[in-house]
Amino acid sequence: MVFNSSVFLFAFLPVVFTAFWLAKTRQQRYVILAVSGYVFYGYWNWRFCALLLFSSVVSFVSGLMIGRAESRAVRRAWMIGSVAVDLSLLGFFKYYNFVAANLSRLAPDFAPPLLEIVLPIGISFYTFHTISYIVDVAAGRVRPTHDFFEYLAYVSLFSQLVAGPIIRFREIEEDLERIDGPPREDHMARGIGFFVAGLVKKAIIADSIASWIDPMLAVPQSLSAAGAWLAALGYAFQLYYDFSGYSDMAVGLGLMFGLRIPQNFDSPYRATGIADFWRRWHISLSRWLRDYLYIPLGGNRKGEARTYVNLIVTMLLGGLWHGANWTFVVWGAYHGTLLALGRVAGPAFAAVPEVLKRAGTFLLVLFGWVIFRSTDFAMAGLWLGKMLGLGAGQGVVPAALVLWVVVGLLLVNLVPETWEVRFGTRLRWAPVYATAFLVAYLFVNQQQTVFLYYQF
Amino acid sequence: MRFLAAFMLAVAALASCYASLIRLVDPHGEFGTGLFPVVELDARAEKMRLFEAYRAKAAPEGLVLGSSRAMKLSPRTLETETGRRFFNFAVDNARAEDDLAIYRWVRGQGVPIKVLVIGLDVEALHDDDKPDPGLVRNDGLVQALARGPLPEPGLLASVPPTGPIRTLKKYKSTFTIEYLSDAVRAVRFHLRPESRPLPQMEFEPDGYLRYRRWEVERAAGTFRFDRDLEHCLTKYLTRFDQMSTLSRRRRAYLRQLVEEANADGARVLLWITSLHPMTARYLEAHTSYASLLEATRAYEEAIARDDGIAAYDFSRPESYEGTALGWYDCAHIDEANADRVAAAMVRALR
Numbered sequence: 001m002v003f004n005s006s007v008f009l010f011a012f013l014p015v016v017f018t019a020f021w022l023a024k025t026r027q028q029r030y031v032i033l034a035v036s037g038y039v040f041y042g043y044w045n046w047r048f049c050a051l052l053l054f055s056s057v058v059s060f061v062s063g064l065m066i067g068r069a070e071s072r073a074v075r076r077a078w079m080i081g082s083v084a085v086d087l088s089l090l091g092f093f094k095y096y097n098f099v100a101a102n103l104s105r106l107a108p109d110f111a112p113p114l115l116e117i118v119l120p121i122g123i124s125f126y127t128f129h130t131i132s133y134i135v136d137v138a139a140g141r142v143r144p145t146h147d148f149f150e151y152l153a154y155v156s157l158f159s160q161l162v163a164g165p166i167i168r169f170r171e172i173e174e175d176l177e178r179i180d181g182p183p184r185e186d187h188m189a190r191g192i193g194f195f196v197a198g199l200v201k202k203a204i205i206a207d208s209i210a211s212w213i214d215p216m217l218a219v220p221q222s223l224s225a226a227g228a229w230l231a232a233l234g235y236a237f238q239l240y241y242d243f244s245g246y247s248d249m250a251v252g253l254g255l256m257f258g259l260r261i262p263q264n265f266d267s268p269y270r271a272t273g274i275a276d277f278w279r280r281w282h283i284s285l286s287r288w289l290r291d292y293l294y295i296p297l298g299g300n301r302k303g304e305a306r307t308y309v310n311l312i313v314t315m316l317l318g319g320l321w322h323g324a325n326w327t328f329v330v331w332g333a334y335h336g337t338l339l340a341l342g343r344v345a346g347p348a349f350a351a352v353p354e355v356l357k358r359a360g361t362f363l364l365v366l367f368g369w370v371i372f373r374s375t376d377f378a379m380a381g382l383w384l385g386k387m388l389g390l391g392a393g394q395g396v397v398p399a400a401l402v403l404w405v406v407v408g409l410l411l412v413n414l415v416p417e418t419w420e421v422r423f424g425t426r427l428r429w430a431p432v433y434a435t436a437f438l439v440a441y442l443f444v445n446q447q448q449t450v451f452l453y454y455q456f
Numbered sequence: 457m458r459f460l461a462a463f464m465l466a467v468a469a470l471a472s473c474y475a476s477l478i479r480l481v482d483p484h485g486e487f488g489t490g491l492f493p494v495v496e497l498d499a500r501a502e503k504m505r506l507f508e509a510y511r512a513k514a515a516p517e518g519l520v521l522g523s524s525r526a527m528k529l530s531p532r533t534l535e536t537e538t539g540r541r542f543f544n545f546a547v548d549n550a551r552a553e554d555d556l557a558i559y560r561w562v563r564g565q566g567v568p569i570k571v572l573v574i575g576l577d578v579e580a581l582h583d584d585d586k587p588d589p590g591l592v593r594n595d596g597l598v599q600a601l602a603r604g605p606l607p608e609p610g611l612l613a614s615v616p617p618t619g620p621i622r623t624l625k626k627y628k629s630t631f632t633i634e635y636l637s638d639a640v641r642a643v644r645f646h647l648r649p650e651s652r653p654l655p656q657m658e659f660e661p662d663g664y665l666r667y668r669r670w671e672v673e674r675a676a677g678t679f680r681f682d683r684d685l686e687h688c689l690t691k692y693l694t695r696f697d698q699m700s701t702l703s704r705r706r707r708a709y710l711r712q713l714v715e716e717a718n719a720d721g722a723r724v725l726l727w728i729t730s731l732h733p734m735t736a737r738y739l740e741a742h743t744s745y746a747s748l749l750e751a752t753r754a755y756e757e758a759i760a761r762d763d764g765i766a767a768y769d770f771s772r773p774e775s776y777e778g779t780a781l782g783w784y785d786c787a788h789i790d791e792a793n794a795d796r797v798a799a800a801m802v803r804a805l806r
Binding site: 021188396430438 | 465628631
């Protein structure tokens with residue numbers, strides 16, 4: 001089920017919302033959130049609910065055992081065991097065929113057979129939720145919950161289950177503990193505002209751009225130089241408005257249920273360096289990688305050389321997290337390298353005007369998106385080559401795409417991020433939100449699409 | 457909760473206003489309001505209206521079904537060749553369920569069909585299993601489809617033939633940006649009739665398609681085949697990019713149609729329609745079109761064998777002696793190529 005579908009908007013959400021606020025006790029509300037998460041997830045493929053439940057049970061029990069353990073070694077053993085189970089599931093479903101296919105090229109005699117594996121939607125996200133919980137419990141940063149449904153509500157919360165943001169238990173624990181409170185008028189108004197803003201971003205901006213660039217990228221051979229640049233720019237805006245739109249909708253839905261979901265985007269295309277970009281883009285993932293991968297690897301505490309290695313390894317694995325494809329690995333390594341270079345050469349650019357830094361960063365990110373969007377290196381090479389004037393196709397550049405790219409450039413540079421908007425909470429704002437919702441729905445109903453990050 | 461209540465009330469009020477305005481303007485002629493010009497031809501509704509008028513003069517004995525790729529098959533040519541009166545009931549984006557629904561609707565009008573000519577596109581058996589919105593909105597066709605047995609439930613299971621849910625779905629389908637822009641165009645043409653361009657498509661009383669604008673351009677020597685080539689290719693690329701196999705349900709619908717026509721004593725002719733050779737090559741290079749076409753041929757042969765009907769593979773223009781110039785765009789043949797298709801088919805009818 002997706003947020004921009006009629007079944008979600010007119011059936012699932014009203015039913016869950018009504019049941020949630022009619023329920024009085026904390027326990028009842030945990031159960032409603034947990035069950036609704038499984039219905040939301042099972043609507044796509046009910047068989048994978050068992051996998052989600054298994055992963056949740058393993059981490060919940062491990063959390064309890066860590067809490068009871070008296071020695072550090074036992075706590076560590078439970079943590080490693082639980083994380084190993086999570087990573088094994090993720091590894092099998094997401095990377096088995098990738099490894100098998102690569103092995104069959106390198107050593108055909110030793111390669112395991114390819115299997116018909118369906119990637120469970122959202123597995124990358126809920127695996128990171130459970131891992132962060134276990135690691136935080138083991139580190140003493142959070143007390144393990146003894147309420148199974150509270151934990152299920154956290155892992156399977158439908159607003160962030162399949163595409164994030166990646167929330168840590170400690171970020172939402174306080175709201176979960178107070179979930180039996182009455183609805184807050186300001187939360188409801190801001191929640192609706194966030195949700196509608198996200199729907200507008202996704203349905204009107206991202207999907208409109210996609211309708212122009214997808215056909216062009218289906219035949220990259222025919223891209224002209226201008227078409228290649230416009231497709232890259234279009235994709236940069238499509239991805240941003242698609243994913244930040246989804247995140248806004250998740251935040252809005254959270255608020256409607258009394259849960260404050262953290263910010264996931266902060267005007268990323270205004271970044272003045274790659275490190276700054278990663279503080280603004282998919283913030284919950286960047287922080288997760290920093291806290292659960294980069295710092296455990298040693299962070300910047302083991303000398304300059306090791307810091308660069310840690311940066312590259314972290315980003316490389318972050319790239320691989322997006323999908324089992326070498327293009328993601330290279331995209332991650334590209335960003336890791338840029339981060340390392342930024343650390344080395346950053347001071348030399350201190351005097352460069354901010355506008356140039358911003359433009360340069362955007363350009364570097366743009367080249368990265370070309371690799372990210374390409375299905376293989378042949379496509380990436382072709383596309384990048386055309387952008388650099390190597391070989392020109394006969395493809396037509398749609399005027400509408402030019403217009404959307406100009407609009408995109410203006411929006412990302414001039415319009416504030418959703419979190420900076422002070423959503424009106426007085427009743428007179430309700431018709432404004434309703435109008436925006438209805439206009440966005442005209443686009444939603446035109447063509448049903450899914451969010452780009454569902455595939456990760 | 458007051459804010460939420462206000463928001464929902466506002467959404468309901470705005471949605472009601474929108475639906476009322478759409479009903480009033482009626483840009484697709486679905487509600488029969490008739491106050492503003494119809495700007496987007498609904499081929500299904502239009503051909504039903506034309507058929508009733510045509511039948512009132514003299515009932516046709518032959519029926520042409522299929523998509524826009526069969527719309528240029530001339531009833532007059534077929535009548536000359538066979539001596540039977542024909543009506544072309546091909547509708548845009550026709551899928552197997554459209555053909556069955558139309559056949560049943562025609563039979564429901566008390567018109568016995570002696571010759572049924574079905575133009576079969578590969579994508580008429582698309583495995584997306586999504587009925588065209590034009591069919592979903594059409595009360596008459598949905599009700600006609602529901603009147604007979606269906607081999608596989610599901611294709612229109614969510615579309616009740618009557619009742620408030622159907623009405624609701626009909627109005628819901630108007631909540632699109634395309635519909636809204638059509639409504640704006642209808643109002644503009646009403647206020648300034650001279651701003652209305654020559655219609656792209658028009659049907660003659662026997663259902664035959666005329667491409668008015670292209671015909672004028674051809675006569676003036678300004679017609680350019682490649683003007684919308686990229687758009688046309690992209691449209692077909694998107695269509696076939698999302699097709700991986702022949703739909704089991706749609707194959708069953710097609711077979712049901714053939715069996716019903718056979719049971720009614722009609723002579724059935726099934727022909728696979730063609731795409732421009734360049735389009736076919738393009739799709740073969742980028743999609744599974746080649747294997748899908750092969751599967752369609754195999755399925756057509758199986759139906760012909762099992763049900764004793766005449767089957768033709770006109771997927772390549774050379775199979776009906778078509779020419780490379782006889783095209784209006786990357787998928788649609790002109791009247792000359794259509795007459796060649798008719799001639800190739802009726803040779804077997806004689």
